[in-house]
Amino acid sequence: MKKAKKGNDKAFIKIFQEYEEVITHHLKLMKWIFMVGQAVKESFIVPNQLKRDSFNFSISFDEFNGNKGNWNLNIPITKIEGESFLVMDEATSKDYKIRMKKVTFTSATTEINFDLTEPINAEELNQIIRFHLYDDKGNMLKEISAGGGGCSDCENIDGKITLDTSVQYEPLKHIPDYLIIEPYISSTSENIDELRMEIPLKESE
Structure with missing residues (x-):
């Protein structure tokens, strides 16, 4: 049986296709981020070298459902071979x-x-x-x-x-x-x- 490598399309989706979080609560956190994405004014800090084995994925936002504030999330991402x-x-x-x-x-x-x-x-x-x-x-x-x-x-x-x-x-x-x-x-x-x-x-x- 032949093995295949994962493919990628868009730069943002690429992170989540190639890197899977190994810590359970971080998986839940990323799911929450996508759920509230429409209600948050966010900015993403994405490393230039996506092929590294691990990196920190930083997210900051200053408005959530109309509420002003200053929130910062720093999520460690580790590449897992499959x-x-x-x-x-x-x-x-x-x-x-x-x-x-x-x-x-x-x-x-x-x-x-x-x-x-x-x-x-x-x-x-x-x-x-x-x-x-x-x-x-x-x-x-x-x-x-x-x-x-x-x-x-x-x-x-x-x-x-x-x-x-x-x-x-x-x-x-x-x-x-x-x-x-x-x-x-x-x-x-x-x-x-x-x-x-x-x-x-x-x-x-």
């Missing part, structure tokens, strides 16, 4: 299509990366999908974070768009023989059986 597997599986339902691209294991996360094709008005219809992930022993992994990394094909084709999507789950001590992904409608928790996939990670003997 093992990645290229995956070519795909599944299609009436409204959605998933084309798997990569699975990456590190000491901090288990990450799946795929192209998700969905109706352009999925959010308006309350039809956003999420993903349960299981190891080869049937254990469900706890989701840490999820998000679209950008459009693979932003063109509206028959009322659908394709998003480059990554979802991070808790780390695994050992790389399993396979993973099982079970997509479901977030608003109803209804499984989409046509999109369920078993993702092989080790070659058959």
Whole structure:
């Protein structure tokens, strides 16, 4: 099985794609920063050399939800080497299509990366999908974070768009023989059986 290196698009996203926080409370802090991002007037101090093994990521802001002040956050970031597997599986339902691209294991996360094709008005219809992930022993992994990394094909084709999507789950001590992904409608928790996939990670003997 071939291994793949992580790819990057934008300078800011690049930090979080290549560097994963090893301290749990820092992960929670960064999640909070993204949640309040629209309400904060912030400035980011980003090191010039993003390829260093570790650096401090500094954030300062002077307004939060209309409140004036002076807040400064200094977050140590450490690069964690992982093992990645290229995956070519795909599944299609009436409204959605998933084309798997990569699975990456590190000491901090288990990450799946795929192209998700969905109706352009999925959010308006309350039809956003999420993903349960299981190891080869049937254990469900706890989701840490999820998000679209950008459009693979932003063109509206028959009322659908394709998003480059990554979802991070808790780390695994050992790389399993396979993973099982079970997509479901977030608003109803209804499984989409046509999109369920078993993702092989080790070659058959």
